[in-house]
Amino acid sequence: xxxxxxxxxxxxxxxxxxxxxxxxxxxxxxxxxxxxxxxxxxxxxxxxxxxxxxxxxxxxxxxxxxxxxxxxxxxxxxxxxxxxxxxxxxxxxxxxxxxxxxxxxxxxxxxxxxxxx
Numbered sequence: 001x002x003x004x005x006x007x008x009x010x011x012x013x014x015x016x017x018x019x020x021x022x023x024x025x026x027x028x029x030x031x032x033x034x035x036x037x038x039x040x041x042x043x044x045x046x047x048x049x050x051x052x053x054x055x056x057x058x059x060x061x062x063x064x065x066x067x068x069x070x071x072x073x074x075x076x077x078x079x080x081x082x083x084x085x086x087x088x089x090x091x092x093x094x095x096x097x098x099x100x101x102x103x104x105x106x107x108x109x110x111x112x113x114x115x116x117x
Contacts, residue, residue: 011038012033012038018031018033030049030057031047032049033052034052036071037070038071040068045067046062049071
């Protein structure tokens, strides 16, 4: 459910203070934050935030498309462990080996010169 328009977007006060004191996005480094629930404001575009995911800070470069979203959306908290067991692992290894062989074959084959008419 979205937040009421009369209340306005929720932006953590400390985070907004860090953005305003940082000045220009190009000169400031990574702004570390634990405020995953804060919405991204237009003033934050261009800054790089280190959003905490529970274990470490994930660097998020804010673009114009992200305005209105929450910071936590761009820092996943759960690591995906692929499905399947030994059989799936063997299939992936065979697929990777065939891709490497195809790349080597393409690199070894000389390029044919184009014919002029």
